[in-house]
Amino acid sequence: MKKYSAFSLVKESFNNHLGWEKAWKKSHLKKNYKIIIVGAGGHGLATAYYLGKNFGIKDLAVIEKGWLGGGNTGRNTTIIRSNYLQEESAAIYEKSRLLYETLSQELNYNVMFSPRGVMMLCQTEHELRAMKRTCHANRIYGVDTVMISPARMKEMIPIINIKGPRYPILGGLWQPRGGTARHDAVAWGYARAISSWGVDIIENCEVVGIKKNKNKISSVQTTKGDISCEKMCFVVAGNSSVLAELCGFRLPVESVALQALVSEPIKPVMNCVVMANTVHGYMSQSDKGEMVIGGGADGYNNYSQRGSFQHIEETVRALIETFPFISRLRQLRQWGGIVDMTGDRSPIISKTPVDNIYLNCGWGTGGFKAIPGSGWATAELIAKGEPGKLAAPFSLERFKEGRMIDESVAAAVAH
Amino acid sequence: MLKFTCPYCQVEADETELTPGGEAHLKRMGPGSSDQEFYNYLFERKNPRGIHFERWLHSYGCGKWFHVVRCTKTMEVFGTYSAQETNPPKKILDIVKQRISFGKKIK
Ligand SMILES: Cc1cc2nc3c(=O)[nH]c(=O)nc-3n(C[C@H](O)[C@H](O)[C@H](O)COP(=O)(O)OP(=O)(O)OC[C@H]3O[C@@H](n4cnc5c(N)ncnc54)[C@H](O)[C@@H]3O)c2cc1C
Numbered sequence: 001m002k003k004y005s006a007f008s009l010v011k012e013s014f015n016n017h018l019g020w021e022k023a024w025k026k027s028h029l030k031k032n033y034k035i036i037i038v039g040a041g042g043h044g045l046a047t048a049y050y051l052g053k054n055f056g057i058k059d060l061a062v063i064e065k066g067w068l069g070g071g072n073t074g075r076n077t078t079i080i081r082s083n084y085l086q087e088e089s090a091a092i093y094e095k096s097r098l099l100y101e102t103l104s105q106e107l108n109y110n111v112m113f114s115p116r117g118v119m120m121l122c123q124t125e126h127e128l129r130a131m132k133r134t135c136h137a138n139r140i141y142g143v144d145t146v147m148i149s150p151a152r153m154k155e156m157i158p159i160i161n162i163k164g165p166r167y168p169i170l171g172g173l174w175q176p177r178g179g180t181a182r183h184d185a186v187a188w189g190y191a192r193a194i195s196s197w198g199v200d201i202i203e204n205c206e207v208v209g210i211k212k213n214k215n216k217i218s219s220v221q222t223t224k225g226d227i228s229c230e231k232m233c234f235v236v237a238g239n240s241s242v243l244a245e246l247c248g249f250r251l252p253v254e255s256v257a258l259q260a261l262v263s264e265p266i267k268p269v270m271n272c273v274v275m276a277n278t279v280h281g282y283m284s285q286s287d288k289g290e291m292v293i294g295g296g297a298d299g300y301n302n303y304s305q306r307g308s309f310q311h312i313e314e315t316v317r318a319l320i321e322t323f324p325f326i327s328r329l330r331q332l333r334q335w336g337g338i339v340d341m342t343g344d345r346s347p348i349i350s351k352t353p354v355d356n357i358y359l360n361c362g363w364g365t366g367g368f369k370a371i372p373g374s375g376w377a378t379a380e381l382i383a384k385g386e387p388g389k390l391a392a393p394f395s396l397e398r399f400k401e402g403r404m405i406d407e408s409v410a411a412a413v414a415h
Numbered sequence: 416m417l418k419f420t421c422p423y424c425q426v427e428a429d430e431t432e433l434t435p436g437g438e439a440h441l442k443r444m445g446p447g448s449s450d451q452e453f454y455n456y457l458f459e460r461k462n463p464r465g466i467h468f469e470r471w472l473h474s475y476g477c478g479k480w481f482h483v484v485r486c487t488k489t490m491e492v493f494g495t496y497s498a499q500e501t502n503p504p505k506k507i508l509d510i511v512k513q514r515i516s517f518g519k520k521i522k
């Protein structure tokens with residue numbers, strides 16, 4: 001792998017930039033691997049990366065039915081934060097945020113992590129109280145957040161309307177170290193790193209069947225042929241129930257569409273991420289100047305990667321009172337992804353009913369922020385066969401045991 | 416936008432007039448059931464990429480729950496039937512079968 005640096009940039013410029021190599025190699029499927037990861041989204045790639053980095057396991061294949069990063073990893077609004085209410089969530093999301101801080105240096109790939117700050121609006125008395133509670137919880141778990149006043153918020157974002165009338169702004173929860181990153185770059189950066197170790201990334205290759213011997217997987221059937229492996233982990237977000245069905249069990253997960261949109265690019269008006277949980281909308285401004293807007297998920301099962309039209313309207317409508325200027329903007333693009341929702345809105349990183357199959361799913365509407373931490377925790381689970389401290393609370397068993405990690409109240413909006 | 420005909424009031428209702436209610440024909444488990452059965456009932460879902468039997472509420476209409484058979488991949492709607500029916504009617508199942516074999520043919 002050629003290192004990216006100012007020096008290599010200058011050197012290549014003398015060569016009309018023709019000497020750059022492909023970020024990751026096109027590989028051919030071998031007959032056998034130690035570990036197979038299904039799904040080349042952020043979580044699958046990060047899992048492969050930390051398997052190599054933390055455990056020295058590089059006899060791996062990452063199998064992807066479409067193109068690398070073409071799932072939710074390439075479709076999200078890139079918000080990174082760790083101000084969750086529950087201790088278990090704070091631990092894994094904060095670990096992830098910390099890894100993001102140095103990810104560009106570590107991967108030698110600019111993931112454009114921008115800790116511009118995440119501001120959560122409080123627009124009802126109830127929400128104000130709930131956010132104060134979250135703020136206290138964050139402090140206990142070592143997540144850096146503070147409550148800020150409406151006046152301070154207006155100072156930070158002059159274009160915001162704090163006066164209502166319907167949903168005046170009563171305060172805000174501010175996480176200065178949250179922010180955004182370039183979503184594609186996160187997938188590409190991890191892919192480049194693992195490919196340089198000889199990990200095979202196979203695109204356009206769908207897993208279509210699983211062969212089991214007793215309670216163990218013996219081979220994986222793909223559209224490019226059968227492969228045998230010692231262990232398999234599926235990390236396929238919205239398609240988790242489909243993979244589980246192939247493996248012979250069911251999951252406490254439902255797949256629904258979540259949409260987002262961007263406006264035409266405008267001059268800088270907002271330098272942090274703003275989330276309005278009560279009215280179900282959130283917004284940030286991309287480096288290109290587009291306003292990136294997202295909202296709530298659809299309510300019905302869907303695998304079509306397209307959502308309902310009225311949701312786009314609802315999302316924009318929700319934000320207009322607080323940001324009147326967006327009513328004058330034109331929409332540039334709109335898209336959807338299929339997200340995997342669990343009942344408590346927390347992910348699943350777990351062993352499964354099949355001995356050597358592992359599972360990472362359930363990130364739903366908010367897993368981009370978790371990519372590095374989740375990869376870290378899942379790699380440990382696969383390598384050791386038992387979950388470490390980060391992953392243990394997120395096992396499948398928690399539903400049966402009534403040990404929910406309830407983030408549905410704490411994070412009312414999709415993000 | 417999804418459109419279903421409500422089997423009660425026969426109105427062809429837009430999705431905005433309706434509320435989705437998830438997988439249909441779940442068997443309710445309660446006291447006396449095993450932990451596994453109760454877990455299956457509460458949490459485990461088929462969540463198929465394909466034919467889905469589901470419940471919808473005609474919330475801005477007659478206010479009644481009814482059943483829909485729909486494909487989650489193509490969004491094709493195969494039919495609706497009342498909430499009192501504990502199994503999908505044969506008429507709708509036949510339509511589903513026909514459409515599936517049609518899909519296989521064009522593939
Ligand atoms: C509109 C939208 C906005 C969002 N906004 C945010 C946000 O602001 N902040 C945040 O933190 N999160 C956000 N999310 C959530 C986040 O995008 C996801 O949680 C995260 O990207 C999931 O990553 P993943 O690697 O698990 O899944 P994916 O990136 O979806 O990867 C799964 C991969 O598995 C592949 N696959 C599926 N089935 C098979 C098979 N049978 N064989 C082989 N491969 C298969 C798929 O093709 C896919 O590439 C948002 C999501 C959406 C849709």
Ligand SMILES: [Zn+2]
Nearest residue numbers: 421424473477
């Ligand atoms: Zn009706």
